[in-house]
Amino acid sequence: MTPPAAPGPAVAEVPGLGGGDVAERYGRALMGTYGVPQRVLVRGEGAWVWDAQGRRYLDLLAGIAVNALGHAHPVLTAAVTAQLATLGHVSNFFATGPQVALAERLLELLGAPDGSRVFLCSSGTEANEGAFKMARRTGRPTVLALEGGFHGRTMGALAMTAKQAIREPFEPLPGGVVHLPFGDADALAAALAGDAGAAVAALVVEPVQGEAGVRPLPPGYLATARELTAAAGALLVVDEVQTGVGRTGRWFAGARPDGRVDADVVTLAKGLGGGLPVGAVVGLGEGPGALLGAGQHGTTFGGNPVCAAAALAVLHVLERDGLVGRAASMGARWRADLAGVDDPTGLLAGVRGEGLLLALGLARPEAPAVARAALEAGFVVNAVAPDAVRLAPPLVLTDEQADSFTAALPGVLAAAAREGTS
Structure with a gap:
């Protein structure tokens, strides 16, 4: 038997951590x-x-x-410690048990239909970049988002984010994004009607706009959005980065009473990892653009077994307690x-x-x-x-x-x- 490796240095012994x-x-x-x-x-x-x-x-x-x-x-600490002591990182050329188990658990919680798949990443902005790519895959040029929305600070996610103060220094941003008035169902219907609607790839919404001052969508807006996007053949992307994983008193803030999120794409991060960097893009079903294929997206750390083990521990404790x-x-x-x-x-x-x-x-x-x-x-x-x-x-x-x-x-x-x- 190979003897265990000698323990690493104590925190106080790691150069550069202390002093001053x-x-x-x-x-x-x-x-x-x-x-x-x-x-x-x-x-x-x-x-x-x-x-x-x-x-x-x-x-x-x-x-x-x-x-x-x-x-x-203690449960999260134990899960991360045990996984890191077993297998820390392998790249996505290989699969690990925690990676697969986490994807399966997310599909279960979302009530995902057959054909649904998960892309694991490391942050909310990265998850929304994946959703933006899914919209582009439809071949349609326009993405709709809402005024007051915040979807991240990388270039694609920033293009969907409405706050001009953080957009302006980095323009021109990826084009084709149109921001609609918050909670205005009539404006949404107009944007998805006729020839204009035929050009819409996706609507991206947060059930509660956290960065706009914790602003919930008006009652019925999300259901209307589902009906209108489905009729127009556009994707409905629900950004649950801040609201998901129990934060609003439901597993997902955009869920129907039966717990299912009626959307084409759901993005997650923040609370999913409980402090470790975990994000996810969930394609619900096999419609155009709802999934990404081989070589169309990637991330070095997504699905990392340590972060996946952390997310599984978070989901377990939330349910158990x-x-x-x-x-x-x-x-x-x-x-x-x-x-x-x-x-x-x-x-x-x-x-x-x-x-x-x-x-x-x-x-x-x-x-x-x-x-x-x-x-x-x-x-x-x-x-x-x-x-x-x-x-x-x-x-x-x-x-x-x-x-x-x-x-x-x-x-x-x-x-x-x-x-x-x-």
């Missing part, structure tokens, strides 16, 4: 794409994280809806509690969202000040829009933890209001 002011080193070593870091975080457990000064924060952002099981979940249903019930209660807080500042205008993807709507564009005040009070939140603060906590968040933020919210709003008048 990390925030200052960050500014000298990394590109400034994300601005100045708010804190240097050093560890996490459940819904808690700690900074380099030892201060604890309740993480109500979960890495932007990524850490579905929170930090250092009933966390999807809990996200629905807890989110509804928390949303009502937050909306009912006593706010003498008049800053809180309402609370919207689904499950544990919520936003505090503000009466004034002071979301950055609210996020700063929340951080000072020990809570990690996100100023997702000038007048909206996003809450996307781990799905393991407890009632007591949620209630602690509700109790602190009046003080947070008051501190933000003082900053706005100073």
Whole structure:
């Protein structure tokens, strides 16, 4: 028997990890794409994280809806450790058990029809690039997307993203994308009618627009979109990168009551890996453009057995512990509690969202000040829009933890209001 390999160096022994002011080193070593870091975080457990000064924060952002099981979940940690100790990476010239099992599990959860297939990748923008390629495969020139939508920052995904401020520096982007008014079924019908509709390859929608301030599609819009795209022979692509995997209290936010997502393509990422980089493009059925063939797409790390094992562990725990249903019930209660807080500042205008993807709507564009005040009070939140603060906590968040933020919210709003008048 071959003796086990000697253990690697402890973290403290790895060159370059320690010493000096990390925030200052960050500014000298990394590109400034994300601005100045708010804190240097050093560890996490459940819904808690700690900074380099030892201060604890309740993480109500979960890495932007990524850490579905929170930090250092024992099942996820064990799955990743065991897989990495067995087989870490092999490239897609070979298959692995976790890769195949993950694809099978996603098809099962989606209620996918026969002929459906999965392409595994590493991120949401990569998943949406795959969907863009599927649209191109139809041979039709036009892709429809919605104003306020966010589908990623690589060139194809950015072309589908409506936010002009992040598009403009990189234009010209891939052409043929038309942005329609958000939630306007009449505008959608017009775009898919007649000769114009015959040129449409796909409609790409998010069930809830996370980056637009957590904005759910109007009731019935997605069903109408399915009818109209089917009649026009166009693909319906449902972007579940932020909303999928239990985040909104259903496995998929765009699912019908029977749990099936009635679409041609579904994209996933974020919460699927629980903190590891996992994305997926699911082609539902065998219609034109709904699948990619040999040599038409690729990724070095997609389907990596370690990341696939992580995703399988996330899906297992969500199902075992009933966390999807809990996200629905807890989110509804928390949303009502937050909306009912006593706010003498008049800053809180309402609370919207689904499950544990919520936003505090503000009466004034002071979301950055609210996020700063929340951080000072020990809570990690996100100023997702000038007048909206996003809450996307781990799905393991407890009632007591949620209630602690509700109790602190009046003080947070008051501190933000003082900053706005100073």
